Amino acid sequence: MASFGGHAIPGGFFLLLGLWLTVKYVLHHYWRRNKAKGRPVVPLFFKRMNYGEGGMAVFASFVGIMVEQFVVSGPHAHLYDRENNSWVKLMNWQHSTMYLFFGIYGIVLLASTASRLVPVGVDRLALSMALFVEGFLFYYHVHSRPPLDAHIHTLLLVAVFSGSASAMLEVFMRDNVIVELFGSCMFILQGTWFYQIGFVLYPLSGPEWDLNQHDNVMFVTMCFCWHLAVALLLVACIYSTVWWMVNRLSGRGGDVEIGMRNTSKTSSQKALLEASDEE
């Protein structure tokens, strides 16, 4: 990952995940506020979104692990080199471990969407753990680097651990839109901050950054706050856009909302049937 691209790829991944989660949570929130009283079952529409999200997470983490392992300079699934008595490419192994936990999140999300036997909220716990493991490995990753390098990664940890805490909170407070959007905001922040790390450590153009200058550390701290402001703005824009679009489509008898309502009705009937079968 010691390149601009190596930071841009996870950055893009987290950014997309954050944007996706924002859209999903706004739709959830819209549905919760406008649903009829007697239909507590989540519509098929949301189930499909979860299947897609879970499948993507499993797929992306599988690809990530494979790339980290079998890239030319990778460890090729060798952990210990007995000849030199040394570990082989621990960095790649650490990144594989991080991907593994996002894969576990995907599997848990799939399982909890598919079966009602999985306790509600376990997917949030798995997401919280994936973020915790990411932050945990980064934390010990950063030791003994130049001040700016260490600092810029420490700021990443703020976003990672805030996201982890927020996901943990969602285990206990389901369906609180503020916590949900805060979590997705932290993903967006993490994503854009990965890009920022890439720009600072491996600038595409212009002079190198002096990694020991205190002013750079001060600027980077402030820059993190600007990223946070941008992430908040993005979430607010997506919130209003999605809400407005869904409202408009549903208002003029449009297709999307009607489709959503229709699938939700049939899905709730199916879910009831499934429920009676299972018991």
Next chain:
Amino acid sequence: MASFGGHAIPGGFFLLLGLWLTVKYVLHHYWRRNKAKGRPVVPLFFKRMNYGEGGMAVFASFVGIMVEQFVVSGPHAHLYDRENNSWVKLMNWQHSTMYLFFGIYGIVLLASTASRLVPVGVDRLALSMALFVEGFLFYYHVHSRPPLDAHIHTLLLVAVFSGSASAMLEVFMRDNVIVELFGSCMFILQGTWFYQIGFVLYPLSGPEWDLNQHDNVMFVTMCFCWHLAVALLLVACIYSTVWWMVNRLSGRGGDVEIGMRNTSKTSSQKALLEASDEE
């Protein structure tokens, strides 16, 4: 801000904000305890207070940013000086960033007062974030200063982060008067402590403080507790005064409470009309 005035201005600002919030929360509490059962809608009176507060926050932070940027010794919106390869007046930029987040709080407060589509409690989250960003920037601001200077700013952080945590708690526990008053108490404490920092670092009269003497550090720690005691006393006095005044006015058929009741009645009717329009 390296002067007494530079500490007195934010100090005065936070002190006024704290006093204002105390009055507002006591009125809220009075209204909650005395309202008729069937009127859950917040009266227009409180909406107007929120519009005023939000507008003031936006205005004050806009002025603050402008002053920090275009003061004679300011950066005039230049961030990087390509000639000297150095950042321009990072201190002013940091303060502008702090003001920015209080401005965001103002905007969110206005939006959440105006529209019922904004999730309840988002204004508290924005306030919590504004305080967090303030504390976050201060935390990295304080490095490598003399002991007393570092310590006196660290104590400020206690008030800032306590206020942030308290505002975060309000996201989940609406209408708990103890949390609300604790939060406004932290604002008052922050305000008076800014004055104290000014007095210690830039004494108006008398000898300079020895920034390395341990006794001074000990005194300042204790002094912080006295400020806390004074802030608690102020909140208690305002609580009793406001309660007594509102109670007396409402008891003898006075004007203020009656006016409040009247506006609240008409506003609740309006709100109901609005609500039925929106749906």
Next chain:
Amino acid sequence: MASFGGHAIPGGFFLLLGLWLTVKYVLHHYWRRNKAKGRPVVPLFFKRMNYGEGGMAVFASFVGIMVEQFVVSGPHAHLYDRENNSWVKLMNWQHSTMYLFFGIYGIVLLASTASRLVPVGVDRLALSMALFVEGFLFYYHVHSRPPLDAHIHTLLLVAVFSGSASAMLEVFMRDNVIVELFGSCMFILQGTWFYQIGFVLYPLSGPEWDLNQHDNVMFVTMCFCWHLAVALLLVACIYSTVWWMVNRLSGRGGDVEIGMRNTSKTSSQKALLEASDEE
């Protein structure tokens, strides 16, 4: 306080407070479990206990402040010595500040017992703050001492901050007997640990402790756990004894419980009358 007695006095105070709180909370718990459904008003019996506790807290902290100030070697209310340009007896001032906050707790307890206008739970917040201030001042008190001395005071902080957190929790979770008894257990632990500090730093007999020896630090850490076990045992014993006594007295038509019931009935009637008067 640099003597055995100087640690034994606060130790005894906290020990007695802890034992008292345990008895009080067990009686509360007994009353909650056995009260008739239609009587939610707290009986006069508990009000009187609170008046006693609050009055004692105010009195004890007043005496404490006076003693700290006007003892022979004390500051006699002088804070700054202009001749030598130095602070006067900061240690005594710090202790006075600690007492001040326990005095505030007493006043708040009296106020919240007397008037229904004081929000429920403010007394717990005041207690939490008193403990926080105690721990806060101790924390900066302990710097640059020999290892064992610093360590033994750090362990005290564990009890102090746990007690503070527990009291803070009680603001939000009223009437949870486990939190209440945990808090009083922390008071008992704090009390016995003050004695232990006295024994270690100012041994009544036997050799001095080597303040730099690592084994002593290890022993003291373990000893703290034993104190915790003893505190738990004490709370358990008091719980069973008080429960058994109250149960027995109430079972055989005894005097104490009957008296308590009688006063509680009349008090609930009075409280209802007061309530109707106030509104």
Next chain:
Amino acid sequence: MASFGGHAIPGGFFLLLGLWLTVKYVLHHYWRRNKAKGRPVVPLFFKRMNYGEGGMAVFASFVGIMVEQFVVSGPHAHLYDRENNSWVKLMNWQHSTMYLFFGIYGIVLLASTASRLVPVGVDRLALSMALFVEGFLFYYHVHSRPPLDAHIHTLLLVAVFSGSASAMLEVFMRDNVIVELFGSCMFILQGTWFYQIGFVLYPLSGPEWDLNQHDNVMFVTMCFCWHLAVALLLVACIYSTVWWMVNRLSGRGGDVEIGMRNTSKTSSQKALLEASDEE
């Protein structure tokens, strides 16, 4: 404990406890989801499980204390050696203290199962305290060791304190299967990690580990995450297996579930009788 065996014994103990708790909590969860509405009383079956668990905890901790004290190289209940002015085998005393608190947990579990006078949730508090004391003693245990040794024990503390926090949470959130399984997952993690510590510090075969090499520290951090993944997998497997078995037995009119139902019915009747007797 300075041997492989000395780490394998507690490791095996915690591993078994974790597996046992997982089974117990899955059965609880199954029972909660399938019980008839009108039977809130916990069946005798679970009471017996708690008696067994409490008894085992008391027995194991008693044996542990005896072994630590009266092993050949142990202190034989001597704490201070007056001749050499030194503490006797503090390590063994510390381990005895840890066992003591797990013994207290056992006693509290027995008491809270036997009597309805013990407040609900006290057993969880005792478990949380036992884990806290274990972590607390380990924390000061680890000082001034080589980096890898210190790090590998620090990682243990992550599992220990997470388990303690989770048990503390259970005091307030009874019957939340996610928290319960998270707690037992932390026990399994702790157990397997004890084995890992044994393998690293006292390798059964192969070369010694270099305790100062940074790569070893990095590997061990990552390895901890793998242990976490394995622990999660174990809990998931046990969950599905137990659920499937109980479901199948109850479906085909099998013996186990029927027995459980029968005992639960009679036990609920007995419990009701007891309850009416006690009151």
